[in-house]
Amino acid sequence: GYTADLLSTSYLSFDGQFSENIGFNSISYLQPKLTDIGFYRFANESYLRFRVNKYLSFKIVYTVTHDNRDIEDVRKTNYILKNTLSLQF
Numbered sequence: 303g304y305t306a307d308l309l310s311t312s313y314l315s316f317d318g319q320f321s322e323n324i325g326f327n328s329i330s331y332l333q334p335k336l337t338d339i340g341f342y343r344f345a346n347e348s349y350l351r352f353r354v355n356k357y358l359s360f361k362i363v364y365t366v367t368h369d370n371r372d373i374e375d376v377r378k379t380n381y382i383l384k385n386t387l388s389l390q391f
Contacts, residue, residue, distance in 0.1 A: 307337075308336040308337060309333040309334065309336065309343070310333065310334055310336055311332075311333050312331070312332050313329060313330060313332070314329070314330050315328070315330075316328045316329075323352060323353040323354075324350070324352055324353075325350075325351045326348070326349070326351070327348065327351070328346065328348035329347055329348075330344070330345070330346040331343075331344065331345045331346075332344050340370075341370060341371055342370055343367070343368070343369045344366075344367070344368045344369075345365075345366070345367045345368075346364075346365070346366050347363065347364070347365045348364050348365075349361045349362060349364070357389055357391055358388070358389055358390075359387070359390070360385070360386070360387055360388075361385070361386045361388070362383075362384075362385055363382075363383070363384045363385070363386060364381075364383050365381070365382040365383075366380070366381050366382075
């Protein structure tokens, strides 16, 4: 039969500029299942940004997602670390 998962979503965001050329941004989401708070999903994306010059910036981006449900052949926690270069003109 069909079962519906009702999830609540809460998030927390931070954006800080530490100097003219360095900043940090982070956003986290928490999604507990309304009918059983013991089951939840969590996600966060954070990045540290560096402005090299007027046109070029560099970011280190870290992402983590976690779903505490037991699903066969699916990892509960996933991580991503990436570097990005941005060119603005």
